[in-house]
Amino acid sequence: MKRRTSAIALGAIAALVLSGCSGGDADGGTEEGLDGRGPISFAMGTNDAGKLQPIIEAWNEENPDEQVSLVELPQEADGQRDTLVQSLQAESSDYDVMALDVTWTAEFAANGWLQPLEGDLELDTSGLLPATVDSATYVDTLYAAPQNTNAQLLFYRTDIVDEAPTTWDDLLGYRDAADAEDLDLLIMQLQNYEGLTVQTTQAINSWGGAVVDADGQTPVVDSPEATAGIQALADAYENGDIAQRTNGFTEEQTNLAFLAGEAVFAYNWPYMYDTATSEPTSEVGDDFDVAAIVGPDGPGASTLGGYNNGINVHSENKGTAFDFIQFILSEENQRGFAQESFPPVLASIYEDEALIDEFPYLPALQEALENAQPRPVTPYYAGVSRAIADNAYSAIVEGRPVDEAVADMSSAITSATGN
Amino acid sequence: MSDSAKTRRTDAEPAPTRRWRGDRASAAWLIAPAMIVLAIVIGYPIVSAIIQSFSQDRIFNEQTGFFEEGGFAGLQNYWGWLMQDCGNGINSCPRGTAGSQFWQSIGVTFFLTGVTVVIEVLLGFWIAIIMGRNLWGRGLLRAAVLVPWAIPTAVTAKLWAFIFAPQGIVNSITGLDTQWTTGTWELLTAVIIADVWKTTPFVALLILAGLQMIPKDVYDAAKMDGATRWQQFTKVTLPLVKPALLVAILFRLLDALRMYDLPAIMQGNTSGPATTMSMLVTATIREGQFANASALSTIVFLIIFACAFLMVKGLGVNAVDQAQPNRRKVGAGKSKKGTSADTSSTKAVVMPREDAGGK
Numbered sequence: 214m215k216r217r218t219s220a221i222a223l224g225a226i227a228a229l230v231l232s233g234c235s236g237g238d239a240d241g242g243t244e245e246g247l248d249g250r251g252p253i254s255f256a257m258g259t260n261d262a263g264k265l266q267p268i269i270e271a272w273n274e275e276n277p278d279e280q281v282s283l284v285e286l287p288q289e290a291d292g293q294r295d296t297l298v299q300s301l302q303a304e305s306s307d308y309d310v311m312a313l314d315v316t317w318t319a320e321f322a323a324n325g326w327l328q329p330l331e332g333d334l335e336l337d338t339s340g341l342l343p344a345t346v347d348s349a350t351y352v353d354t355l356y357a358a359p360q361n362t363n364a365q366l367l368f369y370r371t372d373i374v375d376e377a378p379t380t381w382d383d384l385l386g387y388r389d390a391a392d393a394e395d396l397d398l399l400i401m402q403l404q405n406y407e408g409l410t411v412q413t414t415q416a417i418n419s420w421g422g423a424v425v426d427a428d429g430q431t432p433v434v435d436s437p438e439a440t441a442g443i444q445a446l447a448d449a450y451e452n453g454d455i456a457q458r459t460n461g462f463t464e465e466q467t468n469l470a471f472l473a474g475e476a477v478f479a480y481n482w483p484y485m486y487d488t489a490t491s492e493p494t495s496e497v498g499d500d501f502d503v504a505a506i507v508g509p510d511g512p513g514a515s516t517l518g519g520y521n522n523g524i525n526v527h528s529e530n531k532g533t534a535f536d537f538i539q540f541i542l543s544e545e546n547q548r549g550f551a552q553e554s555f556p557p558v559l560a561s562i563y564e565d566e567a568l569i570d571e572f573p574y575l576p577a578l579q580e581a582l583e584n585a586q587p588r589p590v591t592p593y594y595a596g597v598s599r600a601i602a603d604n605a606y607s608a609i610v611e612g613r614p615v616d617e618a619v620a621d622m623s624s625a626i627t628s629a630t631g632n
Numbered sequence: 633m634s635d636s637a638k639t640r641r642t643d644a645e646p647a648p649t650r651r652w653r654g655d656r657a658s659a660a661w662l663i664a665p666a667m668i669v670l671a672i673v674i675g676y677p678i679v680s681a682i683i684q685s686f687s688q689d690r691i692f693n694e695q696t697g698f699f700e701e702g703g704f705a706g707l708q709n710y711w712g713w714l715m716q717d718c719g720n721g722i723n724s725c726p727r728g729t730a731g732s733q734f735w736q737s738i739g740v741t742f743f744l745t746g747v748t749v750v751i752e753v754l755l756g757f758w759i760a761i762i763m764g765r766n767l768w769g770r771g772l773l774r775a776a777v778l779v780p781w782a783i784p785t786a787v788t789a790k791l792w793a794f795i796f797a798p799q800g801i802v803n804s805i806t807g808l809d810t811q812w813t814t815g816t817w818e819l820l821t822a823v824i825i826a827d828v829w830k831t832t833p834f835v836a837l838l839i840l841a842g843l844q845m846i847p848k849d850v851y852d853a854a855k856m857d858g859a860t861r862w863q864q865f866t867k868v869t870l871p872l873v874k875p876a877l878l879v880a881i882l883f884r885l886l887d888a889l890r891m892y893d894l895p896a897i898m899q900g901n902t903s904g905p906a907t908t909m910s911m912l913v914t915a916t917i918r919e920g921q922f923a924n925a926s927a928l929s930t931i932v933f934l935i936i937f938a939c940a941f942l943m944v945k946g947l948g949v950n951a952v953d954q955a956q957p958n959r960r961k962v963g964a965g966k967s968k969k970g971t972s973a974d975t976s977s978t979k980a981v982v983m984p985r986e987d988a989g990g991k
Contacts, residue, residue, distance in 0.1 A: 229832050242989070272730070290916065291901060295918070295920075298920075304742060320920065322697075323692065323697060323698050323699050324690075324698075324699050325698055327670075345727075351697065352696075352697035388702070404900065404902075405900075405902050405903060405904055406900060458798050458809075458811075460811070461798055461811065461813050461814045561958045592692060592697075592699065593692075593919070594768035595918055595920065595921070596730075596919045596920075597917040599729070599730070599915075600729065601724075601728070602728075603727060603728040603903050604679070604727055604728045607727065610814075618727075618763065620726075621726040621727040621728055622726075622728055624726040624733075625726045625727065625728030625729045627729075628718045628719055628724075628725070628726065628729050629694055629729065629919070630932070631691075631719075
């Protein structure tokens with residue numbers, strides 16, 4: 214008899230587990246918990262979570278009843294995304310507020326995982342940089358609050374270069390100087406991953422092209438301007454202006470090589486300003502400066518990065534969550550970001566004379582942000598990014614004719630967006 | 633466990649039916665928990681993946697801007713992969729889509745499998761012969777050989793990635809500037825070297841177990857008949873070790889066909905020259921195409937299953953036929969000395985066959 218009850222219990226547990234695994238309906242949740250208050254969790258990749266730590270501590274001191282606990286996600290962007298997607302698909306409320314890479318915002322919104330910031334949760338975006346607000350907007354609705362932004366900068370060695378180059382040809386003109394010192398002229402991220410998508414879209418936008426049309430869907434990477442941008446990278450790679458070893462470079466390898474004093478120019482995110490000045494292993498010390506990246510006739514168009522804070526649609530404490538994402542946008546906290554080379558989204562920070570004295574890279578960053586372009590805002594971003602990176606890699610690194618590569622890039626984007 | 637089962641069976645012999653039926657009922661109860669756990673952790677995921685592979689991925693509603701649940705897709709997902717149909721007919725997958733990498737990933741997987749299994753078996757055989765000799769420090773040698781197998785694959789992959797990095801140890805020592813992590817052949821070579829380093833000990837150990845089953849008197853007899861070393865190897869060692877060898881090959885084959893961690897870490901989890909079938913599955917999941925990924929993983933499952941089936945049915949039957957006459961021979965030779973070693977040796981020779989069936 215005892216055995217039978219235990220078997221029934223086992224069966225019941227099995228049934229519970231199985232039913233727990235199956236997905237429920239996708240709609241709903243957007244009207245619930247709007248004024249819920251209480252402890253919340255904040256999920257962010259461990260690579261940047263340290264920059265939010267002081268903000269969370271300050272919040273917790275002021276709000277003992279609505280504590281924010283930091284949940285650290287994996288270091289790599291893919292790992293962060295996988296963790297979040299799994300949790301959100303299961304309609305879990307484990308993560309109340311999530312720091313989303315700008316490129317995920319559209320996909321998460323289209324799946325109905327994010328609480329739209331409208332009605333009671335309407336966010337005042339007037340003080341924020343417009344491009345960052347665009348990156349958090351999907352189908353004319355704001356789905357997340359910009360937290361910090363990012364734009365790639367041109368790092369250059371002041372002991373070799375007197376004045377920052379303003380055009381691509383200017384930059385290439387330092388080839389002899391680089392060769393004389395036995396240095397790489399330019400290093401950037403050309404490994405086949407998201408970093409290559411950033412470099413490619415930067416080149417396309419800097420040369421006056423675009424990845425997708427104004428409708429956000431139709432690929433226009435085969436336009437003459439876009440083709441010329443990729444061609445410029447391919448030519449520079451072929452004749453060694455862009456160091457050939459960068460086909461294995463991510464941001465981190467770029468950082469290490471520049472800090473070791475192995476290159477005259479480098480394209481990288483502003484965090485390298487921090488590492489180059491503060492890392493004890495840095496050999497460039499004060500002998501470097503930053504400027505906007507370059508295009509054919511002037512400053513180039515950097516690709517926008519950064520994080521947006523989304524509220525989980527299944528969160529029970531959306532009131533607290535909303536207050537917390539507003540708290541991150543306070544002037545004091547945004548100023549704290551600037552001090553850690555984590556570009557703020559609050560426009561006024563970039564005008565602050567005291568800060569500019571302390572952090573001389575801010576004007577260059579502001580210029581970069583003014584020209585910056587977002588990556589395509591599409592719910593199929595992962596597929597679009599692969600279409601760009603795979604074909605750019607074949608054209609730039611493997612020497613495939615650029616015409617063929619952009620034709621494939623165009624049809625692969627079409628295929629990825631399901632048109 | 634086996635002893636008690638044996639005694640119970642002999643006890644039951646005088647009054648077979650009733651006792652036997654009672655045993656069977658309690659056996660069912662004893663097995664039930666394990667079966668339920670297996671159903672949950674193995675049965676449910678496989679069945680649900682197969683069901684999902686026949687459904688459609690979420691559809692994007694352009695009016696609302698939201699995803700909606702897809703319906704039944706039939707064989708559409710399978711057709712897409714096998715026929716390279718990305719929406720515009722056969723062979724319409726441009727470069728830069730997951731579909732376009734399908735055949736390439738299968739080619740890469742089979743290439744890696746073929747090369748690594750051949751090298752590992754040859755090397756493993758050699759190491760097993762050395763380990764089987766009565767050398768000084770044999771225990772230490774066996775322990776040392778096992779170290780690579782004991783290290784988690786992810787750690788192994790990271791270590792080899794450092795070794796093959798552009799400014800890694802290999803390039804520093806050779807003074808070359810080889811792009812081990814990005815070039816096609818360079819990367820495949822690096823993955824093969826890492827895999828051989830890691831898994832040869834496993835193959836060697838399985839073969840060693842087979843070698844030790846061979847009684848010494850067979851060799852003594854061969855020597856008396858005037859067989860050379862080479863004849864001893866081909867006529868005595870090889871046929872007698874064949875069952876263990878085939879099991880080792882089968883294990884490695886199945887393992888290598890689902891290779892994921894080594895190339896994923898050494899190449900980076902992106903599309904590249906070492907993208908295997910399993911890596912393509914995760915890449916498709918990452919693009920949110922869960923039904924499509926289920927279809928692909930079912931295809932991969934069928935490919936691996938077919939290979940295992942061919943091995944077991946084609947070669948496995950052979951292995952059993954070979955083992956039986958040997959067993960008789962071995963038993964006859966050994967019976968003078970004692971029986972305990974004899975039974976254990978035949979059991980060990982036969983046991984892997986059961987394992988192979990279970991796989």
